[in-house]
Amino acid sequence: MPVKAESPAPAAEDELLLLRLASPAPSASPPSSAGEEEEDDEDGRPRRPQDGARRAGRQRGPPRAARTAETAQRIKRSRRLKANNRERNRMHNLNAALDALRDVLPTFPEDAKLTKIETLRFAHNYIWALTETLRLAGAARLGGAAETAPGAAAEGSPSPASSWSGGASPAPSASPYACTLSPGSPAGSASDAERWPPPRGRFAPPPPPHRCL
DNA sequence: TAGGCCATCTGGTCCT
């Protein structure tokens, strides 16, 4: 399965993150927000002067107001980091689900990795094709010979079983894969994002005639 | 080098 080594192991990843966050990384964060908080204290806690020091007339550290502001800043930063962590995990979960989806989708060559958008579109079409196959098989079992005749499938497209079985070469001619929307399709234009088949020689079932993602 | 894809950070919004 074509899973790119994209992220370190979760535990190590967290440590990496902490390391990165502990030192102001030059490239890790966008300029819009990078300067927002500079605080990378060693311990992350506001310093509390010893009792003796407090009496010493000379105040050590920033004045009280500054300290509370600093604390607020620190709390804010801490929450942000936690939110970042959650967001990262969320996206990792999403990617894991996407990988699981990739695993059950046939591709050619087998180790080709579909992009996210391709995976979703392919899955959509694949499900449609499987559904169509089931429908036609059921119809055939019921003796609907006329319905299984070539070209009798949805809108004149060939039977899915014949059209995309076993790594058949994808586009015979442009139209069945081009996703140029049958009439009434709600999807707008067949932009480059909707090109079909995908450019890297992937095996792809025909898109459903009703609508393209 | 431009463009596509991706991971990450971030702030806003909604929900529990």
Added chain:
DNA sequence: AGGACCAGATGGCCTA
């Protein structure tokens, strides 16, 4: 209040 979800911004990597 805190977490989930979302969309925008940004920078890195890869390929044509």
